[in-house]
Amino acid sequence: MIIAVGVIYFAVIVGISVWAARRTRTASDFFVAGKGIGLLALTVASVSVSVSGFAFIGGPGFIYAVGLGAMYIVLPAAVTNVMGAWVLAKRMRLLGEARNLITVPDAIGARYRSPAAQGLAAIAMLVGIVGYMATNALAMGVVINSIFGVGLGWGIWIGMGVTLAYSASGGILAGIYNDVFQGTLMAIASVLVFLFVLEFGGGLGDISRTILAHDPTFLGPWGKLTPLAALSFFFVFSMGSLGQPQAVHKYYMLRDPLQLKWYPLLKTLGLVLVLLLYFSVGIGVKAFVLSGRLPPLASPDQATPSLLLNATPIILAALVFSGIAAATMSAANSFINIGAAIVSHDLPVAFGRRVKNELRWGRAVTILIAVAAAITAQLSGTMVAFLGIFGWGLFASTLVPALAVGLNWQGATREGAIASIVTGLVITLSLETAAYLKAFTFPAGVTASAIAMVSSFLVFFVVSWLTRRDAQSAIDPDVRFVMEL
């Protein structure tokens, strides 16, 4: 049954990709779907790329291990979508209209009239994408191996091969419509699992009572984390959301800017549905293991597989496994596309050149990035996990001040933007590397991502203030007009 559902899932992906490939004719089609995506499709696609395999496997496992403290990673979803809409969506979509921009570094370049800032932002994003891609490739390998039993190595290559096929042929258009299919699948699977867990556990009250009888700290407001650690998660995953290119890049694609009106509401509701699994499996499996209804887990990451293989109906297990594959593939596709745009568009612009055929280069770079990610994913698990950890933090610390604050504050300067991007890049890389090499350990609750983001903000403000003399005159009139709307 699981194999049959898996085969159907991949067949639908191929069908959508062939259709999209026939409609992709220009670089704008390839990178921003010709700015022609409707509200509902964009919303579901955006939900899909916002939720990686972590929400289905690592997240529930994290709740199982540390209790409610793990919820501080997803609780920011209550504010992040509407915050992104107010801070970035309108201005980026209108800049796309006025300047025909297609990438996130494009917006930084236009705001500060600076190819250097655009190039630095592009380099920072490329470094982060390597990490994200490798972890998603590895996750794909794990899921495909679970479904088809082909081995981890082949799982990585098959998963990346399918993702590459639709990324290279249909670009973001294939990605968006595959995301719509995948996001729908994820939401259905998540809601069904949530309802199953409540039914199986006799309701949330009974699940809580079981946990409280054995391990009351688990249901404390911070779980087993320190308050500082839980609050730190909230900070990094709320403020940091404004720098995640896979979500921010989507603002360019909406066909009609006025449709932004309903985008935050629909996306927030979609995210809540998809995240029901994260919460319900995390606390449900804890209660079921404590009460002896499920066997003890070999590791926290076994929370979702253990529930699926030991308790749920097989059709639901098949749906969820397909949902997990969907989550990893949609995230990988989005990052491949953004990475290709950086190499074929942003970096040449930063060096004062334009490639003649961005579409052809985009397709070629797409293949290179996918192959590099698949090879990186074959490295040892700890190295890949390390690469994945700093992805979110790197995007947050390098992009949030320059992009999110910069597009809303005319006093921000080119020097401030460049200094903050460099600060985020250097601090994230050096602290994460030092921690990985065990040169030192952070106190509980302090992370490299948080320190890098705070430092990047402070450097941005201080350098902008020190260089404020020409700030107003360094903004092009059309960009200023969009900033004042």
Place this chain on the structure above:
Amino acid sequence: MPEPVAQKTLDMTRRASLGALIVGISAIAVGYAAALLPRGTPTWAPWLLALGIPVALGAIMILGAARGRMGIGPLKYPFAFVVAVLAIGFCAALALPATESPLSKLWLGLPARAAIVIYGIGLLPIIVLPVAYALTFETQTLNAEDVERVRELGRENKARSEGQSS
């Protein structure tokens, strides 16, 4: 020539929100710096994050939403509500005593402090913020006239770049 009233209001709103953003981020920075002290994390450090995070998030939302003569107009109520919900939620979780036990009274299936976190911090803003965004969209965020003016700019930019390349 005197500065137009609209520009003054806009600048005041943006300036205040920028100041609040700097204060919020600075509070968070001090909280982290305190945690790095050799004696370990002081008990007051999480309180700085509990207050700094809502202030910083509220400030950056106001910075993004400020527009023309109205500043943030009626959005001041949902913003104030959400900042208060986050701050009260975090502070309550820090301040309330740990009383979780099998005999705890449950609120919608969770003990009190967990319910404050999940339903208060996690769900209340969802009910308020996206609805406020949609209800004020035309007056506060974007309308057809704005879009047309930007499209006109786009046409001018395109004509200029085509003129330069020909």
